[in-house]
Amino acid sequence: MSLAQKLMDRVETYAAQMVEAQEKLVAVPALGPDNGGQGELAKALLVEDWLRELGLAIERVDAPDHRVESGLRPNLVARLQGGPGPARWALSHLDVVPTGPLEQWTSDPWRLRVEGDKLYGRGVLDNHGGLLASFFGLKALLEEGVAPAGAAGLVMVSDEETGSQYGLDHVLKARPDLIGPQDLVVIPDAGEDDGLFIEVAEKSILWLKVEVLGKQVHGSTPQDGVNALYAAARMMVAVREMYGRFSQSDPVFAPPVSTFEPTRKDAGVSNINTIPGKDVFYVDCRVLPEIDLARVEAAFAERFQEIAGQEGAQVRISAEQRLQAPPATPADAPVVRALAQAIQTVKGEPAKPGGVGGGTVAAYFRKRGLPAAVWCTWPHTAHMPDEWCSLRNLLDDAKVFALLFAGV
Ligand SMILES: [Zn+2]
Known part of the structure; x- marks a missing residue:
């Protein structure tokens, strides 16, 4: 059996664990102070435990913020040593947006509801989808005893929904050496519902x-x-x-x-x-x-x-x-090629790089000369009442991350 197949088979066994993880994440509303919340610390501590269980090296790059009781906005960096290839990073975010009027929800937004393949709750897609897909993708490598092709990293930031000042912007300023121009950076925080669109540029x-x-x-x-x-x-x-x-x-x-x-x-x-x-x-x-x-x-x-x-x-x-948009990530950049290859293996269809008309957090990387790609399977339910994500998509996206980290 090929290495890719072994990893994909391993990911397929994670369905129940993914639902359980979603249940726990949804139950911790991580709203920034601009959205009337106490920030992301409780959720970060939950996720930090999972990262520690995997045996990853964890670093916190927290940003001080006196507006929340804890006085800080947590940012997690978890790393695994790998082979000589370029480092591979997945960047997701911990915070969510408010629910909006509760009467527009079919059930409690802070309690996971499962209906067939669909998981409902605030944050299940934006951004638990990307967070869990990258987490379980890396877990598959560890449990199959496969070393990543280059160092593998998960970055989980605060404050994505309200400006990134205490999140990604803070991390990149505090740790300018963390991510280099040769590294592959994937941001699983937008895409199309067929999972074939790789965002490389913005207007x-x-x-x-x-x-x-x-x-x-x-x-x-x-x-x-x-x-x-x-x-x-x-x-x-x-x-x-x-x-x-x-x-x-x-x-x-x-x-x-x-x-x-x-x-x-x-x-x-x-x-x-x-x-x-x-x-x-x-x-x-x-x-x-x-x-x-x-x-x-x-x-x-x-x-x-x-x-x-x-x-x-x-x-x-x-x-x-x-x-002013930063220069685009070239459509043939290594991160785009590696991602497209993994998508082709998992989905059996070619991915298409393209641009979007709105700003994304990829701009923080691109303006520093770090070519980043935004990708995941995205049914466009983010920020909406009855936000949902598909367990099938979650499994497939985790497979893509497993292949990306493994370099196969
Ligand atoms: Zn998001």
Whole structure:
């Protein structure tokens, strides 16, 4: 029997243990203080016990945070020595998001409910799925007596859902030597429901607030005022001109181009017979990483000023969010190739690397020159009421991690 088959068979025996682990994890709500919780320490201690039972070398890279009773946000690093190959890392997170209104849940979100292949509860997918898949993948190597191809590491961080300042960002700043540019970093915290999508790139995000100021007058005398709504409407129409000004295309993304869309609009005057003197709207731009966001902002300013000038209005533009995406992980980077090979073995189908329109924690690695890939089987139930994950997916994802760690 091949080594890969031995590891996959071993993982297959973990089904009951995975359900039991989910039961324990779901019962410890790990909410950060920004979400009204006491942080992740109780959950970290639970997981630390499991890591210790496996015989892994454990290091805590905690971040101080006086807002929680324990005064700290735990970050776990667990390592196993391996062969001469590059180190392989799986990064998952301990914290979860709040439940939202309880009446939208079929059962208690903090108590695991099992229905056939589906496990329900807050955090079962995001991110217990990734945490357990990587944990049980490594466990399979240990129980089969297989040495990892390179050092194997599990990093389990706090604060992923509320900014990563006390989590991944802290770990990478406190231990800049921990992970090197040759290492393979996989983040099992997003993907597609067939488990074949490997995220290697993200677009930059620019959210603009546009305040248009005119002069408010009675609806019967528009000639005495400046209609801010009319000027804003012209600007909203002009937003899509940016598709032509920044028309570069990159097939790694879907859609392959940068996008520029007016989205939110604040309420203006509440009555019909007033010419509005102020109007506020917002623009959501998702921009290919190679385009400098400063150029996009300058293009909007120029065009909106032009319209404002024509209308006798004034315009103020500010960025509500400005995240310049780091360079992409190459679609043929070693981590992508190793991951794709393991996925092919487990699922019998080729994986496809691609980009996404939103930010992921992979950016923390990529901006430090560490090529990271985001992957797992992801049924898009994260943050929702009745969040669920599939036990079948969990087993298959653990097999992928076992093969990745073993380098087969
Ligand atoms: Zn997550």
